[in-house]
Amino acid sequence: MSSAESPTVTLRKKPLEYEVTVTEVRQETHDTATLFLDFGGAAVEYKAGQFINIDPHQFPALRTLAAYLQEQKGRRELFRSYSMSSAPHESQVAITVKDEEFIPGITKYPALLAPYLIHGRLTGARIKVQGFMGPYTLPDDVQERTDHIVHIAAGSGGVPNFAILKDALHRGLKLRHTVLCSNKTWADMLFREELAKLEAGNPGTVRVLHTLTRETDESRFNDKVRKGRISQALLEELIPDKQTCLVYACGPAITAWDRRKAMETRTPATPRFMETVLGHLHTLGVDDKRIKRETYG
Ligand SMILES: Cc1cc2nc3c(=O)[nH]c(=O)nc-3n(C[C@H](O)[C@H](O)[C@H](O)COP(=O)(O)OP(=O)(O)OC[C@H]3O[C@@H](n4cnc5c(N)ncnc54)[C@H](O)[C@@H]3O)c2cc1C
DSSP states (O other): OOOOSSOOOOSOSSOEEEEEEEEEEEEEETTEEEEEEEOTTOOOOOOTTOEEEEOGGGOGGGHHHHHHHHHHHTSOOOOEEEEBSSOTTSSSEEEEEEOOOOOTTTOSSOOSSHHHHHHSOOTTOEEEEEEEEOSOSOOTTHHHHOSEEEEEEEGGGHHHHHHHHHHHHHTTOSOEEEEEEEESSGGGOTTHHHHHHHHHHSTTTEEEEEEESSOOOGGGOSSSEEESSOOHHHHHHHOSOTTTOEEEEEEEOOOHHHHHHHHHHTSOOOOOHHHHHHHHHHHHTOOGGGEEEEEEO
């Protein structure tokens, strides 16, 4: 994870460990689910956009897979991070997890934790989490810095931005929000209905657009659902105020193992969502200091 500019605002310096109960696992899309977590009355203080860590070693069902992966990779499997999809004012704390597909010949290893969180029938389970962490949050003085937040997210990268948007609206911050989400297909669109409701309920304040890279049903496309990747032209259209907006970009970036492979094969790593979007923003003249970013993967 990395992030730029604005003071790092964390409510707690050292993450605390909580034992929480999974009260519900709600399927969001075909490969994404929201886990609602009951902290059992513990004081829960977090900022919209922050995340928790979950150690995969706590789950007996993952012991064999974790041991196998560790042997293959030659290192211990680490905790995984999950952004809260809930905002602090909401009664239930939630994370939203996207499955990691194993594609033979392309994906090197099967994913460890995400499939289990989604499909492991965890409703009622007690799990340990560490929280709350991360600087991907609105600065306290955000209204002095800007009147326009541009959310740019790919896949599960939409999770913290969804929380930030809900939080800013709830607190009545004088900010406009442009939300741009990139997904493969219509079926992959995370929080589609919730975002549409927030847009309808906040006219002139919230504008939502989607881009779909692999949708084959042409009838899905319109002015609000565009075809292809997030392009420079689209960002130019959505960001007239390049000197004053604040951008929150979240999604996949080149991974450490992409880099290792690039070194081995002596071919540059293919830019992913984050590198491409940052390139467009920089070309358009958005100062790097005005771009907050969080990378997954
Ligand atoms: C700050 C932060 C917040 C996040 N928030 C969310 C969120 O809200 N929702 C969400 O769904 N995800 C989120 N993530 C991503 C999440 O932490 C996990 O990375 C994701 O769920 C995958 O974990 P996994 O155990 O299922 O898969 P992993 O076991 O980590 O595998 C994932 C992929 O990496 C490949 N891989 C793993 N190790 C290697 C290796 N050594 N060499 C080559 N390839 C390898 C695997 O083949 C697989 O394709 C967040 C990440 C960060 C850093």
